[in-house]
Amino acid sequence: AQSVTQLDSQVPVFEEAPVELRCNYSSSVSVYLFWYVQYPNQGLQLLLKYLSGSTLVKGINGFEAEFNKSQTSFHLRKPSVHISDTAEYFCAVRRRGSQGNLIFGKGTKLSVKP
């Protein structure tokens, strides 16, 4: 079975500051890793994904994440945030293969203040 822990439920940050949203996972099998963003009253939008290859993954809106197998982490980073980045961010895993559902963390609410 897999599980995902997002270490911070809320992260307040000032505009133009850097941010890191932390995600750790647990799995007995190889997994794919994802970050999704959810704006108020909307569905989930894919930010980025790690399937294989380079451990540094770049996504949309200037976000990037680094897969660290030894620490079983997949932290999300952005060097300079904007007010429009205020949203809830979800880390998710799915076991490799054709089947399998996403297992989500509890989410991190990012609040960007002017």
Place this chain on the structure above:
Amino acid sequence: KAGVTQTPRYLIKTRGQQVTLSCSPISGHRSVSWYQQTPGQGLQFLFEYFSETQRNKGNFPGRFSGRQFSNSRSEMNVSTLELGDSALYLCASRTELTDTQYFGPGTRLTVL
């Protein structure tokens, strides 16, 4: 290419009623999954359909059911609604060629 669409976007029902939610996947996507999102439990997997067959199911009671049609559109049904079924229901689709699920905007169900 159009994204995943879900109808209706909002629903209000009373306890004991039943409800049907609809999801149209991205064209060419044959896998459709459903998730329930609540403030307390977060995002939880309900079930996945592929080529009209349920191939994966989460830990939900039998009141929750679904089906998929030959055009890959999917419906989920909740019978005998309970207050705790109030949630955002999200549908996601993907192809077998990628491992990425794309989500619709969700249906907000309120049970009174």
